[in-house]
Amino acid sequence: MGLPKSHRLRDRGDYRAVYAQGIRRYSPHLTLFALAYRETKSTDSTPASSFGISISKKVSKKAVVRNRIKRQIKGVIRSHLQEIKAGWQIVIVVRPKAIECKYEHFLRELEELLKQAKIINGY
RNA sequence: AGAGUUGGCGAGGUGGUUGCAGAUUUGUCCUAGAGGCAGAUUUGAGGAAAGUCCGGACUCCCGAAAGACCAUACUUGCUGGAUAAUUCCCAGUGCGAGCGAUCGCGAGGAUAGUGCCACAGAAAAAUACCGCCUUUUCAAUGAGCAAUAAACAGCAACAACUGAUAAUUGAUUAGGUAAGGGUGCAAAGGUGCGGUAAGAGCGCACCAGCAGUAUCGAGAGGUGCUGGCUCGGUAAACCCCAGUAGGGAGCAAGGUCGAAGGGAUUAGGGUUGGUCUUUUUCCCAUCCCGACCAAGGAGAACCGCAUGAGGUGUUUGGUAACAAGCAUCCUAGAUAGAUAACUACCCUCGGAUUAUAAAUCACGAUAAUCUGAGAACAGAAUCCGGCUUACGUUUCAACUCUCUUG
RNA sequence: GGGUCAUUAGCUCAACUGGAUAGAGCAACGCCCUUCUAAGGCGUAGGUUUCAGGUUCGAGUCCUGAAUGGCCUG
Numbered sequence: 372m373g374l375p376k377s378h379r380l381r382d383r384g385d386y387r388a389v390y391a392q393g394i395r396r397y398s399p400h401l402t403l404f405a406l407a408y409r410e411t412k413s414t415d416s417t418p419a420s421s422f423g424i425s426i427s428k429k430v431s432k433k434a435v436v437r438n439r440i441k442r443q444i445k446g447v448i449r450s451h452l453q454e455i456k457a458g459w460q461i462v463i464v465v466r467p468k469a470i471e472c473k474y475e476h477f478l479r480e481l482e483e484l485l486k487q488a489k490i491i492n493g494y
Numbered sequence: 495a496g497a498g499u500u501g502g503c504g505a506g507g508u509g510g511u512u513g514c515a516g517a518u519u520u521g522u523c524c525u526a527g528a529g530g531c532a533g534a535u536u537u538g539a540g541g542a543a544a545g546u547c548c549g550g551a552c553u554c555c556c557g558a559a560a561g562a563c564c565a566u567a568c569u570u571g572c573u574g575g576a577u578a579a580u581u582c583c584c585a586g587u588g589c590g591a592g593c594g595a596u597c598g599c600g601a602g603g604a605u606a607g608u609g610c611c612a613c614a615g616a617a618a619a620a621u622a623c624c625g626c627c628u629u630u631u632c633a634a635u636g637a638g639c640a641a642u643a644a645a646c647a648g649c650a651a652c653a654a655c656u657g658a659u660a661a662u663u664g665a666u667u668a669g670g671u672a673a674g675g676g677u678g679c680a681a682a683g684g685u686g687c688g689g690u691a692a693g694a695g696c697g698c699a700c701c702a703g704c705a706g707u708a709u710c711g712a713g714a715g716g717u718g719c720u721g722g723c724u725c726g727g728u729a730a731a732c733c734c735c736a737g738u739a740g741g742g743a744g745c746a747a748g749g750u751c752g753a754a755g756g757g758a759u760u761a762g763g764g765u766u767g768g769u770c771u772u773u774u775u776c777c778c779a780u781c782c783c784g785a786c787c788a789a790g791g792a793g794a795a796c797c798g799c800a801u802g803a804g805g806u807g808u809u810u811g812g813u814a815a816c817a818a819g820c821a822u823c824c825u826a827g828a829u830a831g832a833u834a835a836c837u838a839c840c841c842u843c844g845g846a847u848u849a850u851a852a853a854u855c856a857c858g859a860u861a862a863u864c865u866g867a868g869a870a871c872a873g874a875a876u877c878c879g880g881c882u883u884a885c886g887u888u889u890c891a892a893c894u895c896u897c898u899u900g
Numbered sequence: 901g902g903g904u905c906a907u908u909a910g911c912u913c914a915a916c917u918g919g920a921u922a923g924a925g926c927a928a929c930g931c932c933c934u935u936c937u938a939a940g941g942c943g944u945a946g947g948u949u950u951c952a953g954g955u956u957c958g959a960g961u962c963c964u965g966a967a968u969g970g971c972c973u974g
Contacts, residue, residue: 379830386830424830433872434872438831439834442834442835446513446835449512
């Protein structure tokens with residue numbers, strides 16, 4: 372369950388900026404870094420929020436496992452895309468304990484994290 | 495029925511909803527682009543995609559192409575075949591393991607040369623410690639009449655002659671020997687008989703090895719005969735022989751995205767680890783002709799990038815690997831890296847209950863209902879051929895051994 | 901993705917050309933010294949040489965395969 376390209380974080384520099392300047396929120400299996408987009412240049416519309424997922428080989432040696440976790444997280448993000456405010460750059464880091472998690476766990480934890488960071492509308 | 499060997503198929507299927515990527519296509523927007531947005535159709539991981547252990551294709555660099563010799567590299571190393579190529583594959587030979595089906599093998603040369611074989615042992619490749627035998631000299635021993643023979647005995651007596659050119663032991667000189675001893679992973683072909691001073695392939699028989707020869711085979715080799723007897727192991731030590739190879743880097747190769755080059759000449763220069771030969775005219779060189787300011791922008795952009803030593807079926811040739819012909823199919827192309835979540839039906843397997851035939855019971859069979867599971871190893875990254883490793887369940891074929899029944 | 905190197909005691913490293921019982925420093929433990937500690941001295945234990953095969957009389961060393969870890973590369 373991939374994300375549209377406009378919602379992906381693709382630049383190395385973007386990642387570095389988010390790690391360095393963003394806010395952080397933690398949960399047992401995930402870490403969330405988020406940086407509000409610096410707008411005010413000229414413009415009309417704030418760009419859509421973009422996401423990146425980082426998962427290290429320490430979580431699992433197997434590419435199959437890592438890729439599945441990424442897909443599941445992307446799936447969760449996709450299902451919340453309507454509610455998420457625009458103008459954020461967000462990186463989600465998966466922590467080693469997450470191997471045992473299933474789809475519903477990611478769903479709940481990510482909701483919680485987004486609420487804490489006040490990125491989701493209507494909460 | 496049990497135990498086993500070898501090889502193969504397969505890696506659940508068909509859909510739906512929400513989404514991602516590619517291709518084709520429709521509409522629409524403007525900044526008019528291989529653009530954005532929305533929709534439709536369709537396609538979307540593996541047998542190992544993995545490890546990166548080999549072999550190639552492809553690309554660039556060392557100007558290019560071809561060749562000779564040398565060097566270098568290669569664990570390439572029984573024979574023949576097959577392939578684009580290989581260390582893979584096929585068929586065979588030899589050796590080894592197994593009752594067998596079958597499996598394994600780095601399987602050239604130690605008689606080209608050099609090295610190494612610790613400790614032990616006399617000696618680790620051609621030596622001699624103990625030992626055995628012959629011999630020189632000396633000494634001792636005791637038997638003996640007598641061993642430095644001026645003696646003694648035999649004969650009636652004396653001389654002559656004869657008896658003693660002997661034996662054993664120790665040391666010593668000169669040799670012979672490799673049977674035996676002990677050491678060791680390994681000791682100079684093995685066992686037996688003869689033979690000899692003692693011994694020894696010194697001779698003979700059998701066995702093993704080597705050489706020669708005959709014969710069979712395409713060959714590795716097989717079989718037979720003859721011969722003299724003989725030569726340790728190690729080449730995954732250097733090496734020798736044979737064979738193969740231009741070297742190096744790797745798709746993160748390499749190329750494109752405005753901007754200059756073209757033509758002629760051959761007298762000269764430039765060549766991959768070295769030397770050299772031939773061809774070319776690639777670059778330099780020389781000469782001639784020609785061009786001149788103009789917008790966008792260099793991004794993990796685009797090409798390379800998927801029609802290929804391709805797949806499937808079939809026919810022919812071949813024991814086979816494989817080759818050739820014909821027909822047919824097009825089947826991933828991402829780049830912070832595309833496959834997930836939920837669900838319907840079918841199928842397969844497991845469990846439970848009930849029923850049926852049968853029945854003393856049990857096991858088992860069939861059907862229905864309910865319920866559970868569909869998993870293991872694992873994710874394309876330029877592409878192919880192999881190898882190796884990982885891998886749950888089910889299943890098919892051929893063959894072997896043992897037991898039981900007939 | 902591609903290339904390349906390494907693995908020996910808890911840690912850092914030795915062990916030559918294959919030869920025996922694999923060493924050294926630090927750390928650990930015990931004793932001495934000191935009022936006590938540190939330093940110092942003496943001693944002790946600790947090894948499947950990453951794993952599995954092979955060659956060899958003999959392997960940490962040579963060969964093959966596997967595992968793990970590092971480094972380089974736009």
